[in-house]
Amino acid sequence: MNESDSIIAFASWEERFRLGFDQIVRTAQPSQVLLYYFEEYADWTSDNRTHALNTCKTSASEFIEQKLSVATPADNWQRIRDDLRVSVTPGSRVTVDLTTMPREIIWNVFWMLDLIGCRIDYSYFRPAGYGDWLSREPQRPRLIYKLSGITRLKARTALVVLAGYDVDRTKQLMAFFEPEITLLGLQSLDKDPTNDQRMRKQREQAERFSQDGRVECFSLDAYAPDCGEEIVGQQIVGYLDSHNIVMSSLGPKPSAVSLYRLHRKHRATALAYAPSKEFSREYSRGFGEGVFGSV
Amino acid sequence: MTSRKNPFEYLGANDLPPDMILDYYVEDFNYSRFIQSNRNVLLVGERGCGKSMTLLYNSWAIQQRKAELDGHAPSLDLIGIYVPCNTPLTHKGEYQLCDRFQAQVISEHHLVLSIAFRIAETLARIPNALDGADVDRLRDKIEFVFAKEMPSGASLFDGLMEFVERESLETQRRINDPKTAEVAYNDTYTFSSLVAPLLGCARLMPALARSHFMLLIDDAHDLNEHQLRSLNSWIAYRDHSLFSFKVALASIGKASLRTSSGGSILEGHDYTRLNMVQPFHNEASDFGRFAGQMIARRLDKCGIEATPDTFFPVSPQLLADLKKSEETVRAEAIAKYGDDPRKVSDHVYKYKRAHYFRSRSTKANRPEYSGFDTLVFLSTGVIRNLLQPCYWMYDKMLSLSGQAEGVQGPIRGIPPSIQTEIILDRSRSLWDWLRDELGQSIEGCSSEDAGRCHQLLDQLATHFRERLLHHKSEPRAVSFTISGRTDDLMSKLNHLFRILREAQLLYIRSGSAKDKGRREWYYIPNRMLWPERGLDPHGQHARVSLSAAELWAAASENRPIAVRDEAAELKGLFDE
Known part of the structure; x- marks a missing residue:
């Protein structure tokens, strides 16, 4: 995995988010971390987001946290557009942590970073195992x-x-x-x-x-x-x-x-x-191997 | 020659070749002739009830093929232009990134180009459409409409199709431009600036001078809110001499009837509504006759010499048992009503089948379910629900005919035992799906909602079974009306009903109430649920009045729905 100017991640309550986040911050040594989360899961992700903040303080990375909503994809797109225009510079190297990032957000972020003209790397950490059910209430x-x-x-x-x-x-x-x-x-x-x-x-x-x-x-x-x-x-x-x-x-x-x-x-x-409206609290367990590459 | 191809294919109409649409389509008993008119028509019904089939049948391409097979020239009086809306173009969401005005403009532009393309495509198929026409003048007029030059070298209609598609592709490329986050397109068209003038140009062709163009809009519920409002605005046009709309929708509740200017289109005034899912109370009803004709046609096309009744025979044992029950019940009726033939006949209708179910031993296996009329009842008035079990039965017979030595040749019928086996299997699968997968399959259905839906239908099944076995009045009723409605209870129940309707587990109809001849809504659970619960899918032309409170208690707390005695029930019939 390369060093990066920025990391963009998406907070989850899962253990692999927390452990994976630590690993990529330690390796990439970014000057900036942009962490998104869904407001509908703010309670579930609160501990992991606090942990992420502390990790960034330790590594002296600027930490920016942004709230998105499951219910407003158009607002999310505009939020991501506005954030990246300000936070990311053309030609910079950005690592996108896919681990717990919804696919729609992954694609929105990739698209914006391509528009700006960044070099895009990705990281992904598997869990040790999955729960009996993962999501419900399809939209x-x-x-x-x-x-x-x-x-x-x-x-x-x-x-x-x-x-x-x-x-x-x-x-x-x-x-x-x-x-x-x-x-x-x-x-x-x-x-x-x-x-x-x-x-x-x-x-x-x-x-x-x-x-x-x-x-x-x-x-x-x-x-x-x-x-x-x-x-x-x-x-x-x-x-x-x-x-x-x-x-x-x-x-x-x-x-x-x-x-x-x-x-x-x-x-x-x-x-x-x-999309699904409801995700399992027991979506996954444990922490598995990491996968890295460039988009 | 007999084919072993399954005659009960239930692919969507868009996946059928034209000749198969002509082979399978039945014009009678399903209001389809309403389409062949200058009226605006909304065809409303759940998936699988035949909306797309009806529109496609009335499209120029199919009518032209029909005329060809019949050996005469196709009529140019009514020209059906089929416009499918379930396409990735309709599902594009970039308009949501614009302000409201831009969103309306871009949305209408996409829809209008789709319609214009289909008009050009249809005109290109009409032989001799340009006979006697001043082609240069037409080309000039079309270029005036588009405010651009048409591609040179191509024939008029091919050039028009190419031109429209180029406009559509260019719009999409600009909106999706990866070099900018802006979402905008300014060279847009509207219905008034493009479609209406284009149809006007078509009328300049002598061959089409008196043609009426039917715009057959399929799956309109897939349109976005701006497109729906635009469509409603066009439906509200006063002059229907040049064009009319035939619009297929899953339900009216889903689609707004509002126009772009904030008004609404009105049934009767602006459009005629055709409810494609019909009540089915007996074999003589329109749906019963339609189903019979449809299956007979399919059997014939596959070279199977059988009627629907002989292909799906009733079990001889069931017939014998029903005969015995009928004799017993008739004797009771005569003892009660003497020589009054109408009262005796009504009594036999109500209680013959109930007697069969009641007189079965508690140790007996499940009742038998066989016979074509049973299949039609199980369909609950939806064509695809009729074709699916037939398909599975035929498929089973194909498998068996391959396995058993000496059992070869065409499938001449489905034995009652196979019919029962498949019906029970389908019924069981439906309950399993309801219990385990509803929450993962239906949009906006949470796990709590799924649980409540299951409990509601489970308690209804128990209630209907109790009636079937013990109730004196209307023992075979398997539909219900709702009394004691309050806003709060109906809001909760309607949320569940919406889910069940989308899952095709519940159908809602309008019928005449006993009380003062008013109309009322009545609710019919999918009859394929009943065999697994030992109920009679034939049902009865009667509805049980259940209160909103007891329905909600059944759903939320899994509380049984009490079967009231006759006196209380009569009182309940007049509840509001």
Whole structure:
């Protein structure tokens, strides 16, 4: 992991946020840390945010904390735009900690940093394990601002979903976008011992979905050095000219990096987010290995 | 020749090839002929009730193919222009980063370009549309409308399509420009500046001088608030001679009826409403006849020589048991009412099936569920709910025919045992989904809401079963009205009903009340829930009056809903 001028992170109540944050501040030695959090989870994240503040004091990094809201994505985008315009300079190196950052925020931050002209690195820390359930109360899926692609008026939709552990979020995306074809990416080679069973459930559900439209499954490894970009790229290349492609990452966070990179290469593709209103207090446990790279 | 292709495909209409739409579509008993008019029409109904199918059937492309197969020239009186709204273009949210005026302008611009593209695409398909037309004059007029030159070299309509798409792509590129955080686009079009004049240009073609253009807007509930208001404003136009709108919506409650100027469109005055999900009370109702025609057509297209009733036969044992119950109940009725044939017949209707369920041994397995009319009742008036279990049954038969030696050839029918097996399996799956997955599947449904929904339906099932087994009056009622409404209780209940409707576990209809002939809302849980609970999905054309308080108690505290005696129930029928 490189030294950085700034770190942008998103506070969570999970142990891996706190331990990962310490590690990246220690390694990157930033002059500035920008920490976002959702006001709806302010109580849950309070201890970890205080810890982050103290970590920054110890490392003499300027600490800026900013509140966002689950309910106002447009305000969040404008908040991030305004913050980064002030805090980040062109050409600087910024590390974005993806560990507990919602994918919509990840993509908003990447986009802004690209606009400003920064060098973007990322870090991600896995947990030791996951809870029985991760999220509930799905909200309406939405396309990401400024990353919503270029829609051709006559083309049908091809939906790319990099599956996670919540089967219903995959179904929800399919029900919402009603694609002609869904390309379902299943995480392989994962250290989480429950991964294979969960991906099997995704595949079984996919076979049931296929009565409502075509579903094709493929395997990828989001923890590969390219975050699975090449494999996903191979899947979509045959549909770039014929379909409007909408892509969503529900699996390991590094897959959000690969989809962002693919969007940058193929600006007509759209990125979509499937929000949830409620997250589990026991979302994850423990602290696992870190993954680092550049966007 | 008989095909083993599943005749009960229930893919969305947009995924069906044109010939299959023509094969499967039934024009009768479903108000579809209302579409073929100058009226503005709102088609309202949940997923799977046939809205898209109806619009697509009435589009020019399908009507042209129909005329071709029928061996005559297609009529140009009514030209249907199909405009799908469930596209990534509709779902773009960048307008939310602008001020309200810019948001309205950009939103209308996107929608108007989509409509213009579909107009051009449709005109391009009409053979000889340009016969006798002054093409140069048309080109000049179109360029005047767009205030830009059309691409040279291309035919008029191909050039128009290319031009409109280029405008749309350019708008999106500017708005999504990665080099600026600004979201703005100034060269926008409106309905008045683009679509209306474009249709006016079409009328300059002699072949289309008297054509009426039907703008078939599908999935309008996907439009954003600004687009919906714009659409409503266009619906409010006084002159329907040139164009009209046929708009498909999941429900009217979701979509505002407000216009851009703050007024509202009015049913009857501005539009006709077609409720695509129809009440189904018996085989002779419109939906019953529609379902019968639809299944018969599908069987025929697959070369299966069977009627719906013979393909889905009732179990002989069930028929025999029902016959015995009918004889017993008839004897009771004659003893009670003497020679009054109407009272005897009413009594048999009410109690024949209830007697069957009541006289079954407590140690018996679940009742049998078979017969085409049972499937139609289970659908609760939604076409996709009818096709799904049929699909699974046929699929099971295909699997079995591959396994058993000597059992080959076409599927000639679904044995009652298979029908019962699939129906019970589907019913069980529905309860499992309700209990375990509702909260993760429906937008805006918290885990508490999901729990309450499950408790409500569970207590309703228990209540209906108690009625079926013991109640003297209306034993087979499986729908309810709500009495004792208060704002607070109805606000809580309506929140749950919204979730259940979206999950297609509950349907809400308007019907005539017993009290002073007024109209009232009544609530019908999805009848596929009942087989798992041993209930009769045939139900009865009667509604139980339940108070809002007891419904909320059932939902929030899992409290049983009491079955009142007959006298109390009669009193309840007149409660407000």
